[in-house]
Amino acid sequence: MTTTQDIRTPLDLADTIERAKTQQPVGSPCTDVCKLDAESGLCLGCFRSREEIKTFRSMDDAAKLALFDALLARRAAKAK
Template sequence: MSDASVVTVASPCTGVCRIDPGTGWCAGCLRTREEIKGWRASDDDAKRAVLAVLAGRRTGAASSSDA
């Protein structure tokens, strides 16, 4: 099997690892502790599902910071 056939979903980690006590989300990537802990063991479909949730969190976080 060649390396080109192995495609994985990249981690959204930004290296800013601090959990916000108000939201329970990481300040850098907006994942919960559970999402962070489970990332490596998750299959690509589960990772894509988390990324979709994160997109919604980013939108919500941007909206609330604009207010």
């Protein structure tokens, strides 16, 4: 049985990215959605591809920060 305690409200991508930037090493932009869109192949929460999700931990901080800009751009493009 699912209770209201079991249901998490998805986090805002911009907020998770700002939090991740303050962590050492740079943290994950995960928004607790974790579901890939069948059409685009991107996560519906953080807008990373399956490959980006798999390799994120091994990326250096500069690559993670560059990816954050791309994620926000992907989210903006989808909103149009």
